Ligand SMILES: *[C@@H]1O[C@H](CO)[C@@H](O)[C@H](O)[C@H]1NC(C)=O
Ligand SMILES: *[C@@H]1O[C@H](CO)[C@@H](O)[C@H](O)[C@H]1NC(C)=O
């Protein structure tokens with residue numbers, strides 16, 4: 001009998017038409033559109049989001065997320081994006097670059113306003129810093145809600161952690177990397193591989 005209660009609450013949760021998310025802020029006239037054309041809101045107070053709506057995502061424009069990108073170590077690389085289906089906007093986002101091969105995490109932006117939809121990664125700075133040793137390998141750009149862990153599983157309209165794999169090469173040792181760059185939303189089937197990247201990064205932190 002004990003298993004029936006959770007089952008009932010699960011079923012009634014399914015039956016309720018909207019998921020209501022509240023916090024302490026008192027905003028009486030939140031005017032929220034649940035339009036997938038990336039309407040960005042600045043508060044998340046008392047907003048009802050239809051649970052069938054997709055999670056919010058990042059649309060990487062620079063470089064095009066469908067292209068294979070190689071970045072020359074020492075250059076400045078710009079990542080530019082906009083958001084899709086984002087209804088419950090984070091107060092800020094973090095932008096990291098993770099290299100699993102050398103267990104490094106480069107913090108490019110911390111709690112950056114969602115209105116600022118680009119970052120510049122100065123790889124020259126990273127390459128010259130003894131602690132941030134750049135190697136020729138695959139790197140993963142990760143954009144995620146600054147108030148949530150990078151492994152966060154986003155609900156409807158919330159920002160899903162985004163990742164994009166690209167290559168960095170040292171000028172003297174360019175080597176084409178055979179696999180095409182992949183553009184993945186971390187929440188989908190690629191979460192496992194992202195977890196491996198992050199696991200490698202966190203192992204580094206505890207050494
Ligand atoms: C919200 O605002 C209304 C009207 O200003 C006020 O009456 C109410 O007490 C406020 N509630 C909270 C939780 O601050
Ligand atoms: C919500 O937006 C619509 C269209 O912009 C406007 O007509 C309406 O008055 C707004 N409602 C509130 C409560 O601000």
Ligand SMILES: *[C@@H]1O[C@H](CO)[C@@H](O)[C@H](O)[C@H]1NC(C)=O
Nearest residue numbers: 032033034035036037038039
């Ligand atoms: C979303 O917005 C676009 C343009 O603003 C409009 O053409 C489209 O009909 C809207 N979709 C919904 C579901 O409201």
Ligand SMILES: *[C@@H]1O[C@H](CO)[C@@H](O)[C@H](O)[C@H]1NC(C)=O
Nearest residue numbers: 074075076120121122123124
């Ligand atoms: C990269 O940007 C930084 C900061 O704007 C600048 O100081 C540096 O010279 C740039 N490096 C290159 C290779 O353009």
Ligand SMILES: *[C@@H]1O[C@H](CO)[C@@H](O)[C@H](O)[C@H]1NC(C)=O
Nearest residue numbers: 037038039059061081082083
């Ligand atoms: C996001 O970028 C795409 C591609 O440049 C563009 O077509 C679209 O209008 C942009 N969306 C917003 C909301 O700026």
Ligand SMILES: *[C@@H]1O[C@H](CO)[C@@H](O)[C@H](O)[C@H]1NC(C)=O
Nearest residue numbers: 091092110111112146147148
């Ligand atoms: C990000 O900044 C906002 C204020 O702009 C603050 O409320 C929030 O706690 C900050 N989040 C983190 C993770 O620092």
